[in-house]
Amino acid sequence: MQQDYLIRATALNGQVRAFAANMTGILEELRARHHTTPVATAALGRTLTAGAMMGAMLKGEEKLTIRVKGDGPIGQIVVDANASGEVRGYVDDPSVELPLNAVGKLDVSGAVGREGFIYIIKDLGLKEPYSGSTPIVSGELGEDFTYYFAKSEQTPSAVALGVLVDTDRTVRCSGGFIIQLLPGLSDDEIGELEARLSGLPPVTTLMDEGKSVEEILEVLLDDVVIRDRMELKFRCKCSQERVEQTLLSLGRDEIQGLLEDQGEAEVVCHFCNEKYHFTGEELQGLVEQLS
Incomplete structure (x- = not known):
């Protein structure tokens, strides 16, 4: 299994915070363990990548659980992640098969559903866990996590998540990024960043071309400073x-x-x-x- 990793970075004099992750190997292991269909692999992989990056926002022994509960045939998607880069996850029905969507892509929103909620439960070592939730807005998951950050955590963010499945159903590449805007950015800087985001090819297109997650951030952001690189690993605590x-x-x-x-x-x-x-x-x- 290839080495998966995550980077934390800043840009624009520290006024932008960024995370980017390559999850290809972990997702392929889970695909093989659960025998997921391509659309189930894509839905699980997108949620795993979001979970890994959100886990990297935590500290010490903190951990979180994501539950995506839509009205689609895949049922619930569950992902656990922590601050040490450990992730695990599953979907209720890994055997879901759907035709490609109108643009010829895996129909993730059809599998997840367009009605329902994303729940985030964070164990921060306090007496009670923190819990937040927002409605599913598209079922494509990138937009849904973007909406979660804006509404539940009041942090303007751009979340891109992607999975490319090969013709033999193995995972060709999987990854994504989260860009978060911190106070102090000018309207011109925000406009420039929005223009770059709208013109960026899908993250899996860039990964399939051989670009690293560091290079993807450098396409998006000026003056990127890589703050940390962390190994990601699949780990289940059952015994x-x-x-x-x-x-x-x-x-x-x-x-x-x-x-x-x-x-x-x-x-x-x-x-x-x-x-x-x-x-x-x-x-x-x-x-x-x-x-």
Whole structure:
């Protein structure tokens, strides 16, 4: 799997903050684990990239969860990310197949739906997590996260997210950027940036041409200063021990019922699709623990 990474940058004398990420390898691993169709791969990849960049806005042990709950056939998209560059995610229905949209592209908005909400839950180490939500405005996800930043966090932002899937359904490239405007920019500077954004080809077109995320930011912004480069990695925290604790939390009667009905149990992790098998003897041991 290729090395995925994220950069943090500033421009225009620190009045613009930027993040850009290459997520190609992580998305390909998740595609292979979940057997996602091209449109499901694209929807998951766009949300993963947004999650990784939003995770990079956090500090220390802080983490967040994104839930995209639209009315489309893909169901819910869930992504976890943290300040250390670790991400994981899944879609409810990875088998969704849709025809290409009117411009010949993967119909992400058709899969996600055009009605619903994006929910962001941030664990900042406080007593209660921070939670924000905004309506889905297009289902294409880049516009939806742009709207989230403007309305929920009051930060004018431009979010570009893209996934290019090859003819064999593998991930050819996946990535994106977030540009955030800080107070102090003149109207002329904002107008220039908007013109560059509107004239920029899709981020996956630039990546497929061989441009790095650093070079993409340099096309967009003058005087880019790269502040940090962080490795991104897929990491799921599931394990046999954690799944065992989940089973124990069901209670003695529930486990006894599994034992009597099936004689064994198999638990599949939503995030990584790993399967955890418990024999009848192991289930009996759990029952005895709870007795």
